[in-house]
Amino acid sequence: GENVEQHPSTLSVQEGDSAVIKCTYSDSASNYFPWYKQELGKRPQLIIDIRSNVGEKKDQRIAVTLNKTAKHFSLHITETQPEDSAVYFCAASEGYNTDKLIFGTGTRLQVFP
């Protein structure tokens, strides 16, 4: 089955700097890759996603890149703000079944003012 690895587990940046979180997946048939943000005590919320027919997608300060050959995808946050502090989870669909997602172990991002 699908296995998703996420790095780093913690990341601290200064406000205004960029943050990058990386994930790798094992199933070459995976075709859907969402990212979720989970603030303390709250539900995970979808912030951006990408499908395998696209190499990059951007939404304001957030971007996701996908390298299908290497089976890895990354989340890029530019001009970080303290409110970006949260745990971020990557996920990959299990094969062609976009219904079922396998999640990474999460990255705790801290943005210091």
Place this chain on the structure above:
Amino acid sequence: DTGVSQDPRHKITKRGQNVTFRCDPISEHNRLYWYRQTLGQGPEFLTYFQNEAQLEKSRLLSDRFSAERPKGSFSTLEIQRTEQGDSAMYLCASSFGGGYTFGSGTRLTVV
């Protein structure tokens, strides 16, 4: 419709008791998922439904766990003979293809 609702928010139970959780998805969503999340980990897949049909159940799930979605709307997750290892946040999510919308979860503590 304000999103995915889960009830209760918190449940404390004694080991060996049965517990049942409820999830009300977004009404237009035909897919409903149950995940379990422990501290410091990502959500772990338990099972999912398309309408009323349970399409997959995790091999990690013991026979003590059962889920239903009888009319293709709300779903229940029951854990029988709870064990301390069942303590976790149980998350429900729904979708209509694509990204999930999660509920706030039910935090289960088995004492």
